[in-house]
Amino acid sequence: xxxxxxxxxxxxPDQPSLLAARKLLKxxxxxxxxxxxxxxxxxxxxxxxxxxxxxxxxxxxxxxxxCPSRKFPCKHSLALMxxxxxxxxxxxxxxxxxxxxxWLSRRRKTTPTIEKDDPEGYSKPKASISLARxxxxxxxxxxxxxxxxxxxxxxxxQDREASMLAGxxxxxxxxxxxxxxxxxxxxAQSAQACRTIAQRLVDAKVSGLxxxxxxxxxxxxxxxxxxxSRAAVEELGQVYLIASAYxxxxxxxxxLVAEARxxxxxxxxxxxxxGDAANLRVKGTWRVVANITEVQPDRLRRVxxxxxxxxxxxxxxxFAVLIDFVPVATGAAAGGYLTGDRIxxxxxxxxxxxxxxxxxxxxVGGAQITGDDLELSANTLPAAYAGYERALAQLPWLRTWPxxxxxxFIRRSHDALYLCDEERTLALPLHAAQATQLLPLLSMGSxxxxxxxxxxxxxxxxxxxxxxxxxxx
Amino acid sequence: xxxxxLKNEALPxxxxxxxxxxxxxxxxxxGLSPANSEGALKLLSLTAQALRFERPPMPAxxxxxxxxxxxxxxxxxxxxxxxxxLLAGKTSTEHPAIAIARTFDRLRWRPHxxxxxxxxxxxxxxxxxxxxxxxxxxxRQKADAPDSGYFDAETLDDTNWMQSPPGRRVRYIETQRExxxxxxxxxxxxxWAQQPPDxxxxxxxxxxxxxxxxxxxFLESLDKDRAxxxxxxxxxxxxxxxxSHENQALQDCMQRIRQTQAGLLKRRTVLxxxxxxxxxxxxxxxxxxxxxxxxxxxELAATLNLSETSLPEAAAKDRNMLLMxxxxxxxxxxxxxxxxxxxxxxxxxxxxxxSGLDDLGLMSVKERTQWVSILAKPYGRKLPExxxxxxxxxxxxxxxxxETLLKNVLETDWLSxxxxxxxxxxxWTEIIAALAPAPQRPALRxxxxxxxxxxxxxxxxLVDILDAMEKSGTHV
Numbered sequence: 001x002x003x004x005x006x007x008x009x010x011x012x013p014d015q016p017s018l019l020a021a022r023k024l025l026k027x028x029x030x031x032x033x034x035x036x037x038x039x040x041x042x043x044x045x046x047x048x049x050x051x052x053x054x055x056x057x058x059x060x061x062x063x064x065x066x067c068p069s070r071k072f073p074c075k076h077s078l079a080l081m082x083x084x085x086x087x088x089x090x091x092x093x094x095x096x097x098x099x100x101x102x103w104l105s106r107r108r109k110t111t112p113t114i115e116k117d118d119p120e121g122y123s124k125p126k127a128s129i130s131l132a133r134x135x136x137x138x139x140x141x142x143x144x145x146x147x148x149x150x151x152x153x154x155x156x157x158q159d160r161e162a163s164m165l166a167g168x169x170x171x172x173x174x175x176x177x178x179x180x181x182x183x184x185x186x187x188a189q190s191a192q193a194c195r196t197i198a199q200r201l202v203d204a205k206v207s208g209l210x211x212x213x214x215x216x217x218x219x220x221x222x223x224x225x226x227x228x229s230r231a232a233v234e235e236l237g238q239v240y241l242i243a244s245a246y247x248x249x250x251x252x253x254x255x256l257v258a259e260a261r262x263x264x265x266x267x268x269x270x271x272x273x274x275g276d277a278a279n280l281r282v283k284g285t286w287r288v289v290a291n292i293t294e295v296q297p298d299r300l301r302r303v304x305x306x307x308x309x310x311x312x313x314x315x316x317x318x319f320a321v322l323i324d325f326v327p328v329a330t331g332a333a334a335g336g337y338l339t340g341d342r343i344x345x346x347x348x349x350x351x352x353x354x355x356x357x358x359x360x361x362x363x364v365g366g367a368q369i370t371g372d373d374l375e376l377s378a379n380t381l382p383a384a385y386a387g388y389e390r391a392l393a394q395l396p397w398l399r400t401w402p403x404x405x406x407x408x409f410i411r412r413s414h415d416a417l418y419l420c421d422e423e424r425t426l427a428l429p430l431h432a433a434q435a436t437q438l439l440p441l442l443s444m445g446s447x448x449x450x451x452x453x454x455x456x457x458x459x460x461x462x463x464x465x466x467x468x469x470x471x472x473x
Numbered sequence: 474x475x476x477x478x479l480k481n482e483a484l485p486x487x488x489x490x491x492x493x494x495x496x497x498x499x500x501x502x503x504g505l506s507p508a509n510s511e512g513a514l515k516l517l518s519l520t521a522q523a524l525r526f527e528r529p530p531m532p533a534x535x536x537x538x539x540x541x542x543x544x545x546x547x548x549x550x551x552x553x554x555x556x557x558x559l560l561a562g563k564t565s566t567e568h569p570a571i572a573i574a575r576t577f578d579r580l581r582w583r584p585h586x587x588x589x590x591x592x593x594x595x596x597x598x599x600x601x602x603x604x605x606x607x608x609x610x611x612x613r614q615k616a617d618a619p620d621s622g623y624f625d626a627e628t629l630d631d632t633n634w635m636q637s638p639p640g641r642r643v644r645y646i647e648t649q650r651e652x653x654x655x656x657x658x659x660x661x662x663x664x665w666a667q668q669p670p671d672x673x674x675x676x677x678x679x680x681x682x683x684x685x686x687x688x689x690x691f692l693e694s695l696d697k698d699r700a701x702x703x704x705x706x707x708x709x710x711x712x713x714x715x716x717s718h719e720n721q722a723l724q725d726c727m728q729r730i731r732q733t734q735a736g737l738l739k740r741r742t743v744l745x746x747x748x749x750x751x752x753x754x755x756x757x758x759x760x761x762x763x764x765x766x767x768x769x770x771x772e773l774a775a776t777l778n779l780s781e782t783s784l785p786e787a788a789a790k791d792r793n794m795l796l797m798x799x800x801x802x803x804x805x806x807x808x809x810x811x812x813x814x815x816x817x818x819x820x821x822x823x824x825x826x827x828s829g830l831d832d833l834g835l836m837s838v839k840e841r842t843q844w845v846s847i848l849a850k851p852y853g854r855k856l857p858e859x860x861x862x863x864x865x866x867x868x869x870x871x872x873x874x875x876e877t878l879l880k881n882v883l884e885t886d887w888l889s890x891x892x893x894x895x896x897x898x899x900x901w902t903e904i905i906a907a908l909a910p911a912p913q914r915p916a917l918r919x920x921x922x923x924x925x926x927x928x929x930x931x932x933x934x935l936v937d938i939l940d941a942m943e944k945s946g947t948h949v
Contacts, residue, residue, distance in 0.1 A: 182490025237521020
């Protein structure tokens with residue numbers, strides 16, 4: 001049964017959804033549009049770091065989108081249906097990619113609910129496509145209002161700065177208390193202690209440090225018991241460094257100041273990021289080498305998509321990480337891309353002395369699935385680790401750093417797994433959460449790979465072995 | 474002040490607490506004493522950085538890992554993801570897993586080692602059918618996992634049969650018994666003590682092939698075996714050899730059988746089985762199975778002074794007696810007698826299921842297929858509508874069903890008319906897909922496409938996978 005505009009109206013949760021969908025009818029927003037046997041899918045570049053993947057079933061009005069919207073269907077799904085119903089732009093005929101097949105295999109029998117309170121069959125739709133077409137955003141050209149708004153924004157900014165500085169003073173007092181009590185005692189009551197200071201920092205709008213401290217107890221308790229007190233020294237020391245750098249902004253290089261401000265809690269909007277010509281942009285072919293998700297204490301799911309630049313044309317960063325935050329309740333467990341995907345894209349990096357976090361400026365086409373290996377012949381594991389040490393010297397509160405290496409070996413000592421170099425001069429403890437998945441690599445011999453080092457544990461995300469590619473799922 | 478000094482002098486105070494162990498007086502930061510709060514925090518941050526530049530300690534030693542000697546080829550790359558998606562995802566039943574495991578075994582393939590974590594549940598249940606690497610994976614956490622490497626050679630001989638998975642050991646002995654029973658028994662005796670109890674029982678069942686008086690000393694030695702089931706089965710074999718050992722189970726059986734003569738002109742024997750009044754009707758099949766579990770048809774016929782082939786006709790009027798004969802014929806792999814019995818017992822399939830029969834012993838693939846054909850034949854197109862009957866059938870044989878059975882499913886609307894299909898259709902489509910032999914899969918696809926797609930997703934995935942596996946592999 002082909003989709004019709006009437007059907008889409010009936011499915012739309014409300015008029016604003018249709019309005020939002022209408023704005024997405026531009027082909028430029030959809031680097032991928034394809035169809036096959038009653039299915040249609042696409043990738044839509046939204047406000048998130050990674051494009052949203054959308055699939056619809058024309059036979060039974062099923063749909064799925066990776067965006068965090070709580071409206072069903074979301075504007076992306078509606079826009080895809082709308083384009084399909086109108087037959088423009090054209091959809092390429094293609095075999096469904098793996099992410100579409102995964103959705104099909106997980107589908108449960110559901111029927112989109114359409115209320116039947118009308119004796120003749122269906123209730124009147126809550127939304128109207130014709131109204132959506134007629135709606136025009138008229139820009140209200142009011143210089144005085146704009147000036148008032150700008151002044152209000154500046155006042156708010158100054159208020160926030162003052163509030164944050166006061167919050168950092170409270171943080172100093174709290175840190176001194178922990179130094180006085182000692183790290184062993186701190187670890188024992190870290191949950192309560194961190195919850196208390198985090199709340200104060202949230203009130204003071206120092207949300208970045210609040211999140212860091214709120215997540216600290218969990219971070220400590222993933223480590224072996226005998227390592228936790230020293231780790232507490234490291235973590236609290238970094239918190240003080242961030243606070244200190246924030247206060248001394250006038251004395252520090254701009255990149256480091258930008259990092260300190262982001263770490264403290266200032267966010268950079270996509271528009272501001274794109275609007276700054278000084279921000280580093282890199283075009284190229286990228287491979288997705290890791291998808292890492294983590295539920296934060298604030299009930300947001302942090303989704304990291306790590307990219308590796310396949311063919312760098314000039315010196316610059318080889319890695320980039322796209323970070324999205326989605327509400328846990330939406331159930332989206334992963335970003336839009338699968339590990340191994342290849343994308344042609346221009347990325348823009350957030351300002352930093354060590355460019356790593358980025359957003360996609362523009363995609364050329366959609367993601368391609370490929371089994372190609374990566375060229376990872378540059379560094380042995382010790383050489384890659386030395387790169388981490390250089391990065392740490394540049395950014396003292398560096399959290400996670402990607403390492404690309406060759407000639408690595410997975411080895412076991414008692415119950416723990418390690419990534420070692422061939423000469424056994426370096427042994428990085430592997431993250432306990434991936435122990436089961438790593439077991440098949442124990443007898444694989446030498447491998448080339450990519451992973452993430454967080455200062456305590458290494459998360460292997462990609463390995464090229466004699467038996468093919470292993471990826472962390 | 475360098476990192477070493479910070480770690481030696483500031484770290485102890487940071488760990489214990491400056492309140493308990495004050496910082497050394499000489500530790501000043503930018504002119505600030507550590508007694509000053511700012512000075513203390515600077516010490517904290519610098520010590521933290523010093524620690525961050527420490528490389529992780531090298532463990533004193535590492536284990537030596539040995540990979541199992543697995544000669545099976547790995548499943549083709551294009552099949553890995555569909556198999557993981559199906560088996561690690563939501564299937565309604567275990568039947569897709571049974572079908573895929575038997576296909577792995579038949580093609581002598583193994584799963585890719587990197588997929589073992591995702592397929593952990595599947596591998597632990599079906600490890601014997603998946604090769605040495607899968608066996609090692611399934612046993613990796615067991616305290617009594619063998620120290621020797623796992624092994625599953627293509628061809629077994631006297632030097633390596635002991636290292637293969639249990640199922641293959643049993644088949645090896647059975648094959649050897651067909652060719653040279655005494656030599657096979659000698660191999661078995663030499664390896665007997667190293668076998669776990671369940672494997673000893675299965676190996677002993679293989680001794681039924683080529684059973685002769687020369688086996689008697691070995692069987693008599695098993696009266697000291699630690700496993701009761703091994704001891705009782707050995708007794709059963711001895712009684713077949715006509716030894717002086719009494720089979721108590723046979724005596725118990727005979728006490729329940731009433732043997733009479735009927736007919737005026739031509740006398741014929743009539744057999745009936747008396748069920749105790751305390752056994753409820755629904756429990757009778759299980760009671761009957763327990764009664765005859767250790768009795769062979771040949772023993773029974775000899776004791777009744779009847780030929781084996783005359784037993785089904787003698788029991789024709791008594792359904793309990795017929796069920797007992799069906800159970801015994803199954804256990805003894807006497808499919809000729811089973812067929813004659815089922816001719817009088819049209820719902821033998823469901824009765825055998827309700828008896829709790831859970832093992833077809835050493836029946837070959839061909840015998841299992843024939844066994845299903847015999848049980849299904851009386852039903853014609855009015856096949857059982859209880860899902861558990863089909864589930865039992867598949868689990869008993871772990872094979873594709875005979876084409877005659879599936880024909881009645883595919884050429885009628887029986888499946889869609891099964892009660893509850895609209896709610897539980899996914900269970901039915903999965904099991905039918907798992908049972909369908911390869912030549913009937915095109916017809917099955919056509920049938921599945923007539924149903925609601927949400928009822929056939931996993932069934933169609935399974936059919937695709939099985940077709941692709943068989944197209945890529947060679948049949949053994």
